[in-house]
Amino acid sequence: MKNRANRRHAPNGFTPGFILMEVLIGVMIFAIGVLALGKCVNNCLNAEITATDDQRARLALENRMAEIEAGVVNVTDEKMEKLTGMFDGMSIRQKRTPLKLKNETDKILDGLNEIEIEVSWKSAGEPQSKRLSFYVYRTN
Numbered sequence: 001m002k003n004r005a006n007r008r009h010a011p012n013g014f015t016p017g018f019i020l021m022e023v024l025i026g027v028m029i030f031a032i033g034v035l036a037l038g039k040c041v042n043n044c045l046n047a048e049i050t051a052t053d054d055q056r057a058r059l060a061l062e063n064r065m066a067e068i069e070a071g072v073v074n075v076t077d078e079k080m081e082k083l084t085g086m087f088d089g090m091s092i093r094q095k096r097t098p099l100k101l102k103n104e105t106d107k108i109l110d111g112l113n114e115i116e117i118e119v120s121w122k123s124a125g126e127p128q129s130k131r132l133s134f135y136v137y138r139t140n
Helices: 016-070
Strands: 079-082 090-100 110-123 128-135
Touching: 016 090, 016 110, 016 128
Parallel strands: none
Antiparallel strands: 079 090, 090 110, 110 128
């Protein structure tokens, strides 16, 4: 019996080295799970930032289109400007292309223009942009 008591076995019959290995493997699996969860949270945050930037760009395009259609902003030549306020970090480029279209009597329609607006910004170090093109008819 004394020989058996000297063997340093755990009560369930496992050696302390085996229990230590079980604990190390469990900690390793837990650490891998925490790292994977951290990567998922990072991806979710990046997706939210991208969606917010996209929404801001669409709003900037919508605002500029309304300004041009209302006649507040006159588009003559290609113009680039940096936006401020809510749109900080974004720049907008606008360009007008006169269209030489004819009506059914072969008369040229003066005042018909294609307006192209592009908003560009950087997201996560990568350049991003949104573009909008529409037609405006102005009679002089």
